[in-house]
Amino acid sequence: MSAHSFAGETAIVGIGATEFSKDSGRSELRLAVEAVKAAIADAGIKPSDVGGMVTYSSDTNPDVDIARSLGIGDLTFFSRIHYGGGAACGTVQQAALAVHAGVADYVVCYRAFNERSGNRFGAGVQGRAPMxxxxxxxxxxxxxxxxxxxxxxxxLAAQRYMHVNGATSEDLGVIAVADRKHAATNPKAWFYEQPITLEDxxxxxxxxxxxxxxxxxxxTDGAQAIVVTTKERAKDLPHAPVVIQAAAQGSGAGQDMMTSYYRDDLLGLPEMSVVARQLWESSGMGPDDMDAAILYDHFTPYVLYQLEELGFCKKGEAKDFIKGGRIELGGDLPINMHGGQLGEAYLHGMNGIAEAVRQVRGHAVNQVDGLERIVVTAGTGVPTSGLVLSHDA
Amino acid sequence: MSVDHSEALAALVGMSTGFPTVALDLVNEPMIRHWAEAMGDTNPVYFDAVAGVTAGLGGIVAPPTMLQAWSMVGLTGTLKRESSRGEKKDLENANDTMMRLLDEEGLTSVVATNCEQEYDRPLRPGERIAMRATIETISDVKKTGLGVGRFTTSLSEFFSVDESFPSDPSLRDAALAKAERVGTMRFRILKFAPQASAPAKPPRPKPALTQDNAFFFEGLNEGKLLIQRCTACATLRHPPLPACGKCESLEWDTIESKGSGEIYSFVVVHYPQVPSFDYPLPIALVALDEGTRIVANVSIDPEHIAIGQRVIARIETFDNDLSLPVFDLDTGA
Incomplete structure (x- = not known):
């Protein structure tokens, strides 16, 4: 496998979001429209410039309804990606592929839901009819x-990982504490000014x-949208382009949806290894080149797995890697400076991509000094995706 | 029962439940015919005057069991009385008072237990019927199959009266003293406290069955824990899939697992709690000795479950229609 032909040729030029709440009081479609509208405005383009839209197959908001709402007009590219939060960076990859191929000039990626006041994912599949x-x-x-x-x-996977690698609940707590520390200084975060201790x-x-x-x-209730175009077009827009150095999807051997319990061992996320291989090969960069990381954190254990699969540390050593403030702001590899999904909001990974964009632009509330390159991951335990973003070097 | 109204209830025994009432309609042929048709009673004495005369009844008569029907107040009248109950206590009659006291005792549910009627003579079209009801008995608190409660009996007496029967309710008792009684009815009810029964546990959610996985659940229903086997390369696989990931063969059969294995990983579920299950709920990923793994319930104390424990399956049936393997600690016994 060789580097992707579109690597480094496209850019994120606009981001927009609603507030993140527990009860938005509005329809999911309205949230989507608000976020897309804000992202288009942030990009400095007109709705009619948008030629493509990408979202999750689990999103309830049709692209055409958003297009009608905002006068977007003709669409020449529309796509939906499966596997819940695993779709996050995949939407950006689809957009990048489309603009690079000339199928559309500007593509908007979006995710919107009332996931707290409406259909709560945490409740699981208890009501699923046995069709x-x-x-x-x-x-x-x-x-x-x-x-x-x-x-x-x-x-069920994490118990095995912890047993074999000697990781403890306190080790998981280090990740939660770091996320909440970052959220505590992010006014957009639900847990703004509410840090936690390991004891908590x-x-x-x-x-x-x-x-x-x-x-x-x-x-969380809320929405996030992201605008992608070619690097060339991006040069004429208000914000300095955030270059998509690499964008990749991955599904691994023995892949299952959240329950890949039958693999040789339960100690990794092979799908994230598939993503990492492509990210590093296409970007020509490696983990040591990353100034920070946005790691999907729906549950703390898989953050450990991701650090290993992305190559930040060896297998089984993530519990030691994260110690001593290394993943906090000011550490060697700060993660989830917005507070992550534990601290800021659960937007199925899309708010993490927006944070990476702010970090590269250089105006995040918890800005990593001198940040040039950042890796972003999508939902874990499912077929997933990732991004490497950077300045236009 | 937190409240005991025994004394107040005893004082109600023998009291009239209100002023005597008079039937809204005279005994009449159309109602007799409708009743007999609804009951499927084809006795000609209810339709045919000649048959009535022949039978020595002097013409058409009403079915005796219609006795109470003549005196019923109708749907609207019933609603009126119910809406007045409890709102204005000065309008309570003895029956209302009895029901309120029983409600206050916590005996809020009601079931009719028996009804006995006695007929003094047949009723004929054109007769006007009046009725007087009294509270005959109120029992002590009894234990019954439905819960604790009191039986109450009301005695209704039915009279044939003429057009001189007073429209002033307060004068009716005196008028009945001279009237001819035509029948009586004893109506018995049980007022009881509904038993607080634990809500029934809903059945476990059912698996979705396709042509690919149905064999596994059918095997469990027959008491067998089956593992899919590729007939081309003999590789075992679980969960079921239509083809072999090793050799692509679509051909497969099954072997029966011995059910022995060890706990490869586990969780203890605390939240959210779904009513079909008991919590904390331990669930294990068991590595079967045959080589495949399976997710299953375990009957091991959540405090003491551990990776590496040897376990053995038994097949348990839930809700009469779902059989699943449940793993016990294998003590080697």
Whole structure:
């Protein structure tokens, strides 16, 4: 496999979001429209310039409804990506491929939901009707025994990882504490000014052992949109382009949706390894070149796995890598400076991409000094995706 | 029962439940015919005057069981009385008072237990019927299959009256003293406290079955824990898939697992709690000795479950229609 032909040729030029809340009081479609409108304005383009739209297959808001709402007009590219939060960086990849191929000039990626006041993902699949199709047949191994929620699916893998690698609940807590520390100084974060201690983490109630409440991300109402175009076009726009040095999707051997329990070991995320291989090869960069990382944090354990799969440390050593403030602002590899999905908001990974854009632009609230390059990941435990973003060097 | 109204209830026994009432309609042929048709009673004495005469009844008569029907107040009248109950206590009659006291005792549910009627003579079209009801008995608190409660009996007496029967309700009791009684009815109810029963546990959510995975659940229903096997290369696989990831063969059969294995990983679920399950809920990923892994319930104390424990499966049936393997600690016994 060789480097992607579109690597380094496209850029993120606009970001827009609603507030992040627990009860938006508006429809999911309206949230989507607000975020897309804000992202288009941030990019300095007109709605009619947008030729493509990408979202998640789990999003309930049709691209055409947003297009009609904002007078976007003709669309020449529209696409939806499966696997929940695994789609996040994949939407940007689709957009980059489309603009690079000349299929559309500007593509908007978006995700919008009332995931706290409406359909709560944390409740899991308890109400799923047993319609006979392959996705439900997959769940047949878990639903009748009561393994119903994302927290439980992650926990069953994490218990093995912790057992083999000697990682503890306190190690997971280090990640939660770092995220909440960052959120505490981010006014957009739900947990603004609410840092936690490791003791708070340990004292929080069990959700699914070995996961405490504070190992689990929030549920959020809100929307995030992102505008992608070619690097060439980006030069004429208000913001300095945030170059997509690499964008990749990955599914690995023995892949399953959240329940890949039958692989040789349960100690990695092979799909993230597939993503990492492409990111480093296409960008010509490696983990040592990254000034920071946005790592998908719906549940803390998979942050450890990701550090290993991306090559920041060796297998099984992430629990030691994260110690001593290394992943906090000011450390060697700050992660999730916006507070992550534990601290800022759970926008299925899209708010993390926006944070990476702000970091590269240089005006994030928790700015990493001198940041030039950053890696972003999408949902873990599912087929996933990733990005390497940088200044226009 | 936190409240005991025994004394107040005893004082109600023998009291009239209100002024005597008079039927809205005279005994009449159309209502007799509708009743007999609804009941499927084809006795000609209810339709045919000649048959009535022949039978020595002097003409058409009303079915005896219509006795109470003549005196009923109708839907609207019933609603009026119910809306007045409890709102204005000065309008309460003895029956209202009895029901309120029983409600206050916590005996809020009601079931009719029996009804006995006695007929003094047949009723004929054109007769006017009046009715007087009294509270005959109120029992002590009894334990019943439905819960604790009191039985109450009301005695209704039915009279044939003429057009001189007073329209002033307060004069009716005196008028009945001279009237001819035509029948009586004893109506017994149980007022009881509904038993607080635990909400029934809803059944476990069912697996979605396709042509690919149905064999696994059918095997469990027959008491077998099956593992899919590629007939081309003999590779075992679980969960079920239509083809072999090793050799692409679509051909497969199954082997029956011995059910022995060890805990490869596990969780203990605390939240969210779904009513079909008991919490904390331990669930294990079991590495079967045959080589495949399976996610299953375990009957091991959540405090003591651990990776590496040897376990053995038994097949348990839930809700009469779902069989699943449940793993116990394998003590080697």
């Amino acid at each position: 006979p199709n392959a996705e439900n047949a997959h769940l047949a191994s878990y639903i009748p025994v009561g393994l119903l929620t994302p927290a439980s699916w992650v926990a 983490h340990q004292n929080s109630r069990w959700i699914v052992e070995p996961l405490h409440l504070l190992d689990c991300c929030q549920e």
